Amino acid sequence: MSNSPIRIGTRDSKLAMWQAHTVARLLRIAGFQTEIVAVKSKGDLDTSKPLHELGTTGIFTKVLDDALEDNTVDIAVHSLKDYPTQPPAGIVLSAHLEREDPMDLLIPSGDTSWTDDVDSAVTIGTGSIRRKAQWLHRYPKHTTENLRGNVQTRLKKLEENDWSGIIMASAGLRRMEAVPENAIALDWMIPAPAQGVIGITHRDGDEAALAACQKLNIETAEITSTVERAFLRTLEGGCSAPIGSLARISGDQIFFTGCLHSLDGTKEVKIERNAALSEWRELGSRWANEVIELGGSEILKELK
Structure with a gap:
């Protein structure tokens, strides 16, 4: 086994760093040395606009694809729901980690009696057009406001705004150990494809990186997220x-x-x-x- 550490590319948000450290720990258990290399993405730098206004898919992931292509990292760690369904030429999606709870949560700001009343007039924060569309299908009289930023920023925005609640992925809140006590599971909301799955990519042809990734792949996570992403x-x-x-x-x-x-x-x-x-x-x-x-x-x- 090579003595040089596997360089793990990641975004530098708290959640992304948690994911990268999780991958590093699993690789060390498997006998590899590791080093974490953090980079900033366009999606992290501009949190004012809704995601769909920031251009194509891959807004959070292109910077890591570039790092792989430049050979500044050996593998890259992604929230798989953010990763394009077709990786760029020369990059391979080679591992899927154990899936965290894939569902969405409603974090209410106070009283929740309005959740049983489809005619109520309330405002909900979400930056996802999927969540917004499903929410408005169920609550056509509600208003939605754009909500972006990391886990901590979003929870803070709920406190600062006159909103009835915000929608967030259960997985990120669980990983940050930040699930509010009043969170409500949205069992009717269908999550983003591969939500809750950490994916790892590497350069095509890098056999050492492939061997490391294959040690971490969880087959059930691979199958379910592949079906969802193909859809x-x-x-x-x-x-x-x-x-x-x-x-x-x-x-x-x-x-x-x-x-x-x-x-x-x-x-x-x-x-x-x-x-x-x-x-x-x-x-x-x-x-x-x-x-x-x-x-x-x-x-x-x-x-x-």
Whole structure:
């Protein structure tokens, strides 16, 4: 085994650093030496605009792809939900870590009686067009406000604004040990594809990095997130379409829920399916094509 440490590329937010240190710990357990290299992304530097206004997908990830291409890091650690479904040429997605809770949480600012009343007039903070569209589909009279920034910043913004609540991923809050006591699980909201999964990429052809990554890959996380991301890729999603998908494995079956919404939440195509686990490689695109046939094509035309 090589004596030189594996250089782990990461964004420098608190959550990203937590993820990188987790990967470093797992690699050390597997017998590798490690070194963490932190970089800043365009998405971290500009937190005022909604994500879909900052350009293409990969807003948080391109800087790490560049670091791999420049050979300043050997592997890069990502929140897989932020990573493009098609890695750039020369970069391989080679490991999926154990999935944290994939669901979204509502963090209310106070009284929550309004959650049972679809006609209530309240304001909710979220920077995600997927969350916004699903929320407005359920609560058409609500208003949403843009919410960006790291875990701590978002919780602070809830205190500073006259909002009834904000929506956040359970995974990030759990990893930061920052789940508020009053958090409500949104069991009806379909998460982002691969939400809760940490993904690791490396340069194509770097056999040492590949060998290290393969030691960390969790097959169930790989299968479920690959199905979800294939669904997204076939619908031509990325950051620009309100698409949710969640796959779960039970025995020799995969159970799947997927949805596509119009930006304002008025239109929805949602499917629930299951199939043999052995077919997992083609399921995501198959189910996305069903959504397209069930009316998704019209929604996608509008989004473009």
